[in-house]
Amino acid sequence: QMQLVESGGGLVKPGGSLRLSCAASGLGLSDSHMSWIRQAPGKGLEWLAYISSGSSVIYYADSLKGRFTISRDNGKKSVYLQMNSLRAEDTAVYYCATTTIGALDALYYFDNWGQGALVTVSS
Amino acid sequence: YELTQPTSVSVSPGQTATVTCSGEGLENKYVCWYQQKPGQSPVLVIYEDTRRPSGIPERFSGSNSGNTATLTISGAQTVDEADYYCQAWDSRACVFGTGTKVTVL
Numbered sequence: 001q002m003q004l005v006e007s008g009g010g011l012v013k014p015g016g017s018l019r020l021s022c023a024a025s026g027l028g029l030s031d032s033h034m035s036w037i038r039q040a041p042g043k044g045l046e047w048l049a050y051i052s053s054g055s056s057v058i059y060y061a062d063s064l065k066g067r068f069t070i071s072r073d074n075g076k077k078s079v080y081l082q083m084n085s086l087r088a089e090d091t092a093v094y095y096c097a098t099t100t101i102g103a104l105d106a107l108y109y110f111d112n113w114g115q116g117a118l119v120t121v122s123s
Numbered sequence: 124y125e126l127t128q129p130t131s132v133s134v135s136p137g138q139t140a141t142v143t144c145s146g147e148g149l150e151n152k153y154v155c156w157y158q159q160k161p162g163q164s165p166v167l168v169i170y171e172d173t174r175r176p177s178g179i180p181e182r183f184s185g186s187n188s189g190n191t192a193t194l195t196i197s198g199a200q201t202v203d204e205a206d207y208y209c210q211a212w213d214s215r216a217c218v219f220g221t222g223t224k225v226t227v228l
Contacts, residue, residue: 100170109155109210111176
């Protein structure tokens with residue numbers, strides 16, 4: 001199974017920017033749809049964004065209001081999440097996950113997750 | 124779109140744990156379930172309402188009827204103690220349930 005490793009997390013001031021990376025080991029990333037999901041401390045899961053294997057389809061959660069951008073570089077076996085105008089409420093563990101489309105396109109689900117990267121937004 | 128789960132469910136070892144996930148018109152959508160143990164990443168345990176990924180024990184099963192999807196853990200074990208989240212896809216967006224802490228003791 002493909003291993004996913006997130007990096008780029010850390011401490012950032014409110015209003016700042018950060019770019020997370022998700023690197024895949026082994027074969028398969030270029031054929032995999034990917035998503036970013038986050039989890040605030042002690043809270044539930046929140047889906048953020050989806051990108052198809054060839055980058056032709058991208059979806060975002062409405063709550064992001066254009067602050068985050070998902071992208072990928074299949075040659076580098078990596079997926080990215082550019083986060084701008086960060087707020088304290090963006091503090092969370094950020095996961096990347098492979099995304100499978102099932103049930104005649106009626107369900108997108110996450111079948112392989114990275115270990116997560118912690119982002120802390122604080123002054 | 125919202126998916127509502129009970130905050131917590133308790134079960135004795137060997138008994139059956141039932142976790143519900145409610146949403147308007149949920150029977151017309153497909154649901155999956157994730158297990159998350161403390162300090163770990165979520166793991167998919169059920170997809171497309173009833174299907175188990177390889178490696179997931181048979182004691183995990185799912186159903187979806189009416190406005191409620193259900194995850195059932197038959198013969199729950201202490202290793203099943205975790206948070207469980209349902210998830211659906213609606214209008215080009217993923218929706219997670221509120222999460223349920225399952226305690227086996």
